[in-house]
Amino acid sequence: GAVVSQHPSWVICKSGTSVKIECRSLDFQATTMFWYRQFPKQSLMLMATSNEGSKATYEQGVEKDKFLINHASLTLSTLTVTSAHPEDSSFYICSASDRGQGTGELFFGEGSRLTVL
Amino acid sequence: GESVGLHLPTLSVQEGDNSIINCAYSNSASDYFIWYKQESGKGPQFIIDIRSNMDKRQGQRVTVLLNKTVKHLSLQIAATQPGDSAVYFCAENSRNSGYSTLTFGKGTMLLVSP
Numbered sequence: 001g002a003v004v005s006q007h008p009s010w011v012i013c014k015s016g017t018s019v020k021i022e023c024r025s026l027d028f029q030a031t032t033m034f035w036y037r038q039f040p041k042q043s044l045m046l047m048a049t050s051n052e053g054s055k056a057t058y059e060q061g062v063e064k065d066k067f068l069i070n071h072a073s074l075t076l077s078t079l080t081v082t083s084a085h086p087e088d089s090s091f092y093i094c095s096a097s098d099r100g101q102g103t104g105e106l107f108f109g110e111g112s113r114l115t116v117l
Numbered sequence: 118g119e120s121v122g123l124h125l126p127t128l129s130v131q132e133g134d135n136s137i138i139n140c141a142y143s144n145s146a147s148d149y150f151i152w153y154k155q156e157s158g159k160g161p162q163f164i165i166d167i168r169s170n171m172d173k174r175q176g177q178r179v180t181v182l183l184n185k186t187v188k189h190l191s192l193q194i195a196a197t198q199p200g201d202s203a204v205y206f207c208a209e210n211s212r213n214s215g216y217s218t219l220t221f222g223k224g225t226m227l228l229v230s231p
Contacts, residue, residue, distance in 0.1 A: 006160070034219070041125050043206060043221045044161070093160050095219070105151070106219055108160040 002028045004096050006109035013084055014117055020080045021112045023094030030096035033077040034106065035069060038091040050077040084116045125204060127226045136194040136229075140207030140222045143188060147209035147220075152181060152192045155224075156203045164192070164205075194227075202229045 003026040013019050023033055031052050036044040048069050049057045056069035066088075068080040077096075081088050091113050095106040130136050142150070148169035153161035167174045167181045167190075174181050180193040190207050207222040 004160075043224050046218065046220075049218070091158075095161075105163070105166065108153075108162070111158070111160045113158070 002026075002096075002098050002107040004030075004094065004107045004109040006094055006112050008112055009110060010113040010115075012115045012117065015085050016083055018080055018082045019084055019114060020078055021092055021094075021114075023077045023079070023096070023109055025075045025096045025098075025107070028096075028098040028107075029074040030077075030098065031074065033071060033094055033096045035067075035077070035079050036093045036095070038093060038111075044093060047079075081114065084114070086116045089114055089116045125224050125226045127228060129228045129230065130197050132197060132199060132229055132231050134197050136192075136197045136201070136227060138192045138194075138205050138225045138227065140190040140192075140225075141188060142190060142207070142209045142220075142222070144209060144211065144220070145188070146211045146213045148212050149210040150181070150183060150190050151208045151210070151219075152179075152190075153206045153208060153221075154201075154203045155206060161206060197227070197229050199229045199231055202227055 005024045007022045033050040035047045037047050038044045046059050047062045050069045050071040052071045052074050058064045071077040091111050093111040095108045097106050151166040152164040154164050155161045165176045165179050165181050167183050172183050178195045182191045204224045204226050206224045208219050210219050
């Protein structure tokens with residue numbers, strides 16, 4: 001099946017620094033990628049929809065200046081958590097749909113665990 | 118979609134039992150449903166999907182049932198194994214939205230005892 005890779009899988013940073021997380025579709029082209037946030041024992045919450053070549057669409061309550069999303073190519077989207085604070089510590093997961101399929105199935109990355117000290 | 122809960126409901130079963138995990142959805146326009154398995158510290162893993170023109174679909178050891186009348190989805194796991202222990206999420210999508218938004222249910226933690 002299609003593979004989505006996230007990097008890094010875990011990161012620890014100091015408060016006030018910025019962290020970039022990459023999401024790559026390895027064997028397919030993804031016009032659209034999605035970024036989720038997941039707190040312990042909770043479901044995935046959609047943060048934003050990343051569209052190749054255009055601005056991301058953010059869900060209500062998600063600060064676009066805090067969580068910068070760039071989808072520069074059909075295989076790469078990045079999420080930058082700017083000026084991270086301890087409350088930003090979470091599990092961030094991306095997913096992508098294969099534009100060649102058009103079935104709606106999403107392929108998920110393995111997630112990136114961010115810990116802000 | 119469903120609201121997100123702070124505490125995951127838990128289903129505890131013995132190895133070899135059959136497990137049934139339930140999910141309710143609210144969007145009448147949803148026409149594509151997926152079950153995901155998420156192990157600790159990992160991303161969701163696709164298990165099985167079903168489209169609204171079906172009410173049952175079977176995979177290897179898993180069966181998904183869809184009842185559109187009451188907006189209910191279930192995942193049945195036959196002969197549950199310890200390796201099935203994980204959190205299971207249902208998700209819904211809609212062609213009307215161009216399959217642009219996948220809405221997740223709150224999840225159920227499955228604990229399988231040997």
